[in-house]
Amino acid sequence: MAGVLRVERVWVETFTGLRMRQFDGLLRVVRERGGDGPRIGRPWCLPLGERVLLVAVYYRTNLTMRQLAPLFGVSPATVCRVIQRLGPQLALEPIARRDEAVDRLWIVDGTLIPVRDRTVAASSRNYRFSANVQVIIDADTRLVVAAARPVPGNRADARVWRESGLSAHCTGVTVLGDGAYINTGLVVPHRKRPGRALLPGEETDNAEHRKVRARVEHTFARMKNYKILRDCRQHGDGLHHAVQAVAHMHNLALAA
The missing domain is CATH 3.30.420 (Nucleotidyltransferase; domain 5)
Incomplete structure (x- = not known):
């Protein structure tokens, strides 16, 4: 089943509240933190960019797993696994003091x-x-x-x-x-x-x-x-990860 949402400007800016360059910065952080590995077991059915988009859309819209699944062409179980895997990787790093x-x-x-x-x-x-x-x-x-x-x-x-x-x-x-x-x-x-x-x-x-x-x-x-x-x-730690990720995206939206 083909999904609707892709890492394209219209979908990113409509569903995440971030501009494309800001989303690219978020994606770069997740990749540097190892969000695309280690490659053990079955590979993800979505590329890293779309997985990060899925998590950002979830935090922005608070849609259920069943509602998000057809938007990305995956199962609700996959949506759940992506959020649990990548949610902590979107976390805010404390701002270094000058x-x-x-x-x-x-x-x-x-x-x-x-x-x-x-x-x-x-x-x-x-x-x-x-x-x-x-x-x-x-x-x-x-x-x-x-x-x-x-x-x-x-x-x-x-x-x-x-x-x-x-x-x-x-x-x-x-x-x-x-x-x-x-x-x-x-x-x-x-x-x-x-x-x-x-x-x-x-x-x-x-x-x-x-x-x-x-x-x-x-x-x-x-x-x-x-x-x-x-x-x-x-x-569990879901709310903590959500707060940290939202704070990170808030900072990207202001600073970028």
Whole structure:
């Protein structure tokens, strides 16, 4: 059975949200990470480019395996194997800090992602079983610097931050967080105290803080154009691989 989708400009740009040169960059990364080997057992029925396209389309559209199968002319089982094999190879690599990174400003925040796997989710304030994913972005470029492993969505952001290991990426860098990150060493808004209103200068600081920190919310909105982050049906490490891959494609779309 012949498939419909091929590695052609019209299909890549329509179904992945990436331009052709950006997709070529993603394909090059996967190839360098060994996505085309080792060649043991039966060969893949799709070339590497179409397998990477399949995974990108899956993350972008969140179609089921049965819906994707006829689009690529393969069986649902093959679609599943391709996603499990290549999903981790699309992962974001932490952005290398330059010498002037100490003068840069990063922002951290968490977002709730609905997920079907109850082992990585919990009933959350969005009234769904969700996972909390912490993400750091560069305030100037909006690029994702790093993303933590998902944890149950009923955990507080401050606790998730402390346990995530993301702070290891932030040594010597100023990092903004919202009021949920109090006592974590991040730059947070001034808080009102009982019986004491904010001082005029503190209110101005908070307004500027909100204005800058909104950039991470914009990043989450762009990342959630990949519908896998609106209702993830993957189990185990599937959500983690999806977040890393989406962050990688988000960075490609901004930087290329």
